[in-house]
Amino acid sequence: MKTSTSTSKPSAKYHHGNLRQTLLAAAKQMIAADGIESLSLRKLADKVSVSRTAAYHYFDDKNDLLCAIASDGFRQWQQLLKQSEQQNQTERQKFEQYLINYMVFATHHPEEYELMFGRCIWKQAQCTEELQTIAHGTFQHQVEMMAYWQSIGLVAGDNPLRTAQIIWGTLHGIAKLFIDGVYVDDTRAEEIVKSALPMFLVPKD
Amino acid sequence: MKTSTSTSKPSAKYHHGNLRQTLLAAAKQMIAADGIESLSLRKLADKVSVSRTAAYHYFDDKNDLLCAIASDGFRQWQQLLKQSEQQNQTERQKFEQYLINYMVFATHHPEEYELMFGRCIWKQAQCTEELQTIAHGTFQHQVEMMAYWQSIGLVAGDNPLRTAQIIWGTLHGIAKLFIDGVYVDDTRAEEIVKSALPMFLVPKD
DNA sequence: CCAGCATTTTGACAGTGTCAAGATTGATTG
DNA sequence: CAATCAATCTTGACACTGTCAAAATGCTGG
Incomplete structure (x- = not known):
């Protein structure tokens, strides 16, 4: 149900592979847990172990x-x-x-x-x-x-x-x-x- | 319908008089104009010509x-x-x-x-x-x-x-x-x- | 091996809510 | 009337936000 690299392994690779999907999955998980209001791109990036602005390449x-x-x-x-x-x-x-x-x-x-x-x-x-x-x-x-x-x-x-x-x-x-x-x-x-x-x-x- | 001191005169008095009412009126006006999302306490304070944190005495x-x-x-x-x-x-x-x-x-x-x-x-x-x-x-x-x-x-x-x-x-x-x-x-x-x-x-x- | 490209990061900026501490004023006493 | 006090407002500061520009990194084809 969940991509293996999302939360468990930081995997430390520069090129993440499928960052877009990972971001979406993590974001869904976060809003399900704490609501839309408290979702920030920075916390999302943190969760996926990626830089603050990495998401801007896909969104x-x-x-x-x-x-x-x-x-x-x-x-x-x-x-x-x-x-x-x-x-x-x-x-x-x-x-x-x-x-x-x-x-x-x-x-x-x-x-x-x-x-x-x-x-x-x-x-x-x-x-x-x-x-x-x-x-x-x-x-x-x-x-x-x-x-x-x-x-x-x-x-x-x-x-x-x-x-x-x-x-x-x-x-x-x-x-x-x-x-x-x-x-x-x-x-x-x-x-x-x-x-x-x-x-x-x-x-x- | 509107308090005279709200938007027209800054009135330059330290003690505003009825800041609470003025804040509420201005806030209603602002959310009616631009929506709730774009209401910030700082812009509200600006509009009423008062300090950023003045509202915290009433709310x-x-x-x-x-x-x-x-x-x-x-x-x-x-x-x-x-x-x-x-x-x-x-x-x-x-x-x-x-x-x-x-x-x-x-x-x-x-x-x-x-x-x-x-x-x-x-x-x-x-x-x-x-x-x-x-x-x-x-x-x-x-x-x-x-x-x-x-x-x-x-x-x-x-x-x-x-x-x-x-x-x-x-x-x-x-x-x-x-x-x-x-x-x-x-x-x-x-x-x-x-x-x-x-x-x-x-x-x- | 290297040039080019996709991908990611760092730095920076303006804006936000909010707290602590200080400044100002009108009112209330002695 | 003057001094004190409490209510009121301001300044400074902090952490957090979204987002842009420029730099850095790694993969891939020639």
């Missing part, structure tokens, strides 16, 4: 590095989605599974999730071309799924884009309130999502 | 100052709520107005909103006692309103807390996706909320 910016992590996050999410779609269940089950997957992914990778959908990258700091395209693809896919679920009479509404925005908004909001620590009671995010599920469905008879 | 921390701004935001939100509740309309209209108010407040004061519900304060950096209590009061009020709307058969569901969490989550999610610039199409947040509204209501006959 334009700190922002560029964070964008790369976010892109990886989207790839991971897409893979999880594809994997889940292949299981043969009823469409209703697939829909429910989609909602739960979203929640599990968000709450299990809170920092990556923040990078993927948070303000840091999308707002002021412009996001990478790569990130923009992969993110847009994910949204597109989501809208298409919604259109299909509406066409077979599972999900309510007749405007897939609008419905996707609402459902995504709901998931995103619940996820963020959890991640950011606003919901302090012991309620589980998945339970809330399961409660919200019937809202989205076409009423059964 | 423990940078975090403490941000908490104070967030608290003001909650007061503002509560006032808007109270004001809106006094207009005599049908309960259905009041509920719709509540949703729209939330959206308008969030999108018109994005930076304050971020401070109120964002990770900066609630997650790692511990939030002030004051902020915690005023925020908790707001949540409580929301749950009570939800309980009432459920009791008169307007809003679906029989678990006020759960329903409040879901509706709040939806509002929060849509608001944040807008604020953070993820929704790039020209759709207006209010329209989305109006589309989502029927989801929450008890079906008419």
Whole structure:
């Protein structure tokens, strides 16, 4: 799961080999441990036993590095989605599974999730071309799924884009309130999502 | 609306008079203009024509100052709520107005909103006692309103807390996706909320 | 073996939050 | 009224940050 040269061996080689991957892996590990805010390029360089500015050969910016992590996050999410779609269940089950997957992914990778959908990258700091395209693809896919679920009479509404925005908004909001620590009671995010599920469905008879 | 000594006159007095208020006002103005990220205590001090560390007499921390701004935001939100509740309309209209108010407040004061519900304060950096209590009061009020709307058969569901969490989550999610610039199409947040509204209501006959 | 290139480092700079110690002032006593 | 005091503000300093320019290092093909 982890490149052998990342944390264990400094390896003392001038040419590191695959520094880019090592940096990304170490950075993910660090933000998972201490949060995005407390990630500095210098501490990252220290951890990888490399100079302060070595990362600048692979990333334009700190922002560029964070964008790369976010892109990886989207790839991971897409893979999880594809994997889940292949299981043969009823469409209703697939829909429910989609909602739960979203929640599990968000709450299990809170920092990556923040990078993927948070303000840091999308707002002021412009996001990478790569990130923009992969993110847009994910949204597109989501809208298409919604259109299909509406066409077979599972999900309510007749405007897939609008419905996707609402459902995504709901998931995103619940996820963020959890991640950011606003919901302090012991309620589980998945339970809330399961409660919200019937809202989205076409009423059964 | 603005204290006269804040930006116009440096006033050159050693004892500023009401530095705390001036700092808060200037800080709000700055984050409204350039975002939270680019607010520094030094630039703030410069703007108010005061020394770098003058703010430390009124705020423990940078975090403490941000908490104070967030608290003001909650007061503002509560006032808007109270004001809106006094207009005599049908309960259905009041509920719709509540949703729209939330959206308008969030999108018109994005930076304050971020401070109120964002990770900066609630997650790692511990939030002030004051902020915690005023925020908790707001949540409580929301749950009570939800309980009432459920009791008169307007809003679906029989678990006020759960329903409040879901509706709040939806509002929060849509608001944040807008604020953070993820929704790039020209759709207006209010329209989305109006589309989502029927989801929450008890079906008419 | 050496020239050229990719890769990494060193030095430097401006900016940040924050602490300790000193300077200034308005208010409160004797 | 004058001296003291506490509140208020400033100066100096430190560690830390991102980032640029220039130098150093090591690999690779001729």
